[in-house]
Amino acid sequence: MSSGRSPYEAFWSSGDFRRTTDVFYAMAKDKNSQPKIRKPRSAHRCTSCGKEDQEHLSTCALCKCARYCNKECQVADYKARHKEECAAFVYPPMTRAFVTEPVGDEKYAQRPVFAHAYREGVGCWVSVDGEYDCDLKSLAEPMDIASEDFLTVMRRRMALVPASDAVSIGDQSKAFMRNLLTLSILVQNRRKDKTKVLVFGSQTQLVTLATTVDVLRRGRSTSNMEGIHMFEAGGNMLAAVSVAEDPWEKRPRLQIKNFDGLDIKNDTRPPAPITDAANGVVSLKPGEYVVYRIQFRVGDDDGLTTDFGALGRLAGLNLAFTLWEHGLNPTLLDYILSTTIHKDGHVPQGLGVLLDHHAIYQHYADFIEKGQEAFIESHFGRKRVDAFRTHFQSMDTIGRHMMRTLEHTDGGMDRFVAELRASGTSQEMVEKFERLRTTMAA
Structure with a gap:
């Protein structure tokens, strides 16, 4: 390259990369952006002639x-078409x-694709793997509540x-805050060419502009600021966020959720x-794939919770x-990689994948424009909204019972609120307890 930059630095300094960080919230005013139209695929229909067959x-x-x-x-x-589509990783494997793709009468896919890229015969698709309420998760929760x-x-x-240390470790790590994005x-x-590839799941990194780092760091304790490093590309300071620990x-x-069709x-x-398995190191022969569930600490349990x-x-x-x-x-190889990629100045050199902020906005538009319940209803149905309300009513009842118990203990509620603040609980959550306390006293 005439500029003398590596292809990795050129990628992270590209105009497309920088523009993606400015697009998202501007979309509320941009109703002209349309999703990419792709021909849907079916496991029981011939891709070429369209004939349906359940078995053969x-x-x-x-x-x-x-x-x-x-x-x-x-x-x-x-x-x-398939020669080009296969080489360009247009469609992910069916699993x-x-x-x-939406199933049956569903309007939205279970795993909407928010990022997609390929290089050297290796392709990657990225989706979100959170809960239906869109809340970020906490370190205190299991990686997979279902299992x-x-x-x-x-x-x-x-x-x-x-x-005696289990709770204090959680407090010091802000492990009870909503700060984990699950992908x-x-x-x-x-x-x-029949060459195998090695994938290092735990060395995956999120990348963004360095100007957002202060927001991302609010969900971390002062003693736990590792996992974010800075690097420069094309005159721009960028930040890489490592997998949460x-x-x-x-x-x-x-977690490795699936290997080539095997859960x-x-x-x-x-x-x-x-x-x-713990570090997500997997070898893939041509045709094989792996599905990861990975969490990154990027929220602050206050202004950044979804x-x-x-x-x-x-x-x-x-x-x-x-x-x-x-x-x-x-x-x-995984160990050697871990000793180099987390240092300031290191330019990520794997497969760079840009987030599609148009697709992200379109998927979450109901939540952004109409609220949480509107999103849940449009994506999961009215019954899930009713279950969501029942859950919150149950949590409210539990909260009231706990507060009555604390109020009957000399200074108990004041101490409890003080401990909430000291543990790093968001101001929003503390204020909810205070409002509930006032309501009960009225």
Whole structure:
């Protein structure tokens, strides 16, 4: 390149990257931006002729998305469009672990694609993996509430640290604040030279402009500012945010949810290509894919508490991978990588993926413009809204009972509020307790 810059620095200093950070909230005034129209894919319909078949469709071995009822349809589609679409990673593989199209009467996909890129035969798709209320999560919660309950997690933590330290560690780490953005990331190898690739899940980093760092740091304790480093590209100061670390278990907040169609369970031994499940180190042969669930600490439990609020302040992410040459030790490579990529000045050098802020806004428009319940109803139905209200009524009842107990203890409520403030609880939450206290006293 004539500028002498590396291709990685050129990517992070590009105009497209810088513009993405300014687009999100301006979209409320921009009703002309339209989503990209793609032909929907079906697991039971031939991609070429459209014939429906529930049992006998063959699949493209490289992308695992296109379906064909016979060889003639496959050849015709390959010549017409699939050769280019497969190489450009236009569609992700079809898997129940990463559903990117609406199902049945649904209006929205379970995993809307908010970022997508490919390089050197490796492709990546990014979606959100939060809850239906769009709230950021906390470090105190299990990584996956569906598969682990709080009691199981607490027992594991208590076995790792003295009981007297378990709560204080949470307080010091601001582990009870809503500050975790949860992403679902699918990575696939489509190389045609049969080369395997190694993916280092825990070395994934979010990237944004350095001017947003003060906001991102508000959700961290003063003793835990690691995980964010600065680098320069094209005269711009940028920031990279590393995967969040569990303060009790001292491991990244990461799960491998699915490997090439196989759901990965916590209590079962992972397949051989997953060489380090805790750190997300996975080898992929051509055609194979992995689905990660990864959390990043980017919220502050005050002004930045939602998935779309966090996504709106980010510009992209960097996926760490390498071609796997025979004899290389994956665990050693992951360790070497971890000693370099988290230092100030290091320019991310993996697969750079830009967030599509148009897609993000369109998915969350009901919440942004009409409120939380409007979003829940349009995306999940009226029954989920009723369940949401019931949940809040139950939490209100529990809160009132707890406050009555504290009020009957000499100075108990005042001490409780003081402890809330000291633990880093947001001003918004403290004020809610104060308002509830006033209401009960009236």
